[in-house]
Amino acid sequence: MVKLDFEKTKGLIPAIAQDAATGEILMLAYINQEAWEKTLETKEAHYWSRSRQELWHKGGTSGNVQIIKDIYVDCDDDTVIYKVEQIGGAACHTGMRTCFYRRVSGDELVTEGEPVFDPEEVYGK
């Protein structure tokens, strides 16, 4: 198994999910050794949820998983890119395609694009 440097940052390193087809950056979350192993084993993106403090199989509940197409590792082994196919079309919990849907415009953030799904329908409320 490819070894990453989890030591420098107390066990967690960033993983960037990028749309394998378009190059769009969908989200950034964190992985630990367990999430890394699960991702390699299942070919679906796993992260470590910092808020819930548990292994997070992205889309495990909604079905909107991220299928791993390729993985790239940076020059000092402490960041990875998951090149993914995002099932359901949206990575963000807001229903937007990408978590990065707001552009800096002077002192403001301007929303770009429209939600792909209604989060209340997908996650239930």
Place this chain on the structure above:
Amino acid sequence: MVKLDFEKTKGLIPAIAQDAATGEILMLAYINQEAWEKTLETKEAHYWSRSRQELWHKGGTSGNVQIIKDIYVDCDDDTVIYKVEQIGGAACHTGMRTCFYRRVSGDELVTEGEPVFDPEEVYGK
């Protein structure tokens, strides 16, 4: 100025540098409030160097700066994307275009691409 959430992670959040023209992810580094302000003010990417513990004007020595074309902020204000024009063509200290030049292939990392410059010439050794 657009406010980011530096509190959650003790003052540092990740900034992803992405080629504005091609969508290629070039590197990931960290920013603090000071680096964020300098980036907005100068329109050139600034980071916080964790190893040197100082403000890092990327390319400030070599001239290979990253000119900011756009900035995107994620849904919880704790990650940003710098869409940049990479002067000199390479973001990585190894001379490679991107820091993510190694692809996971089974238990190995396979290098893709060739260095754009010789780091010894640019940084002097």
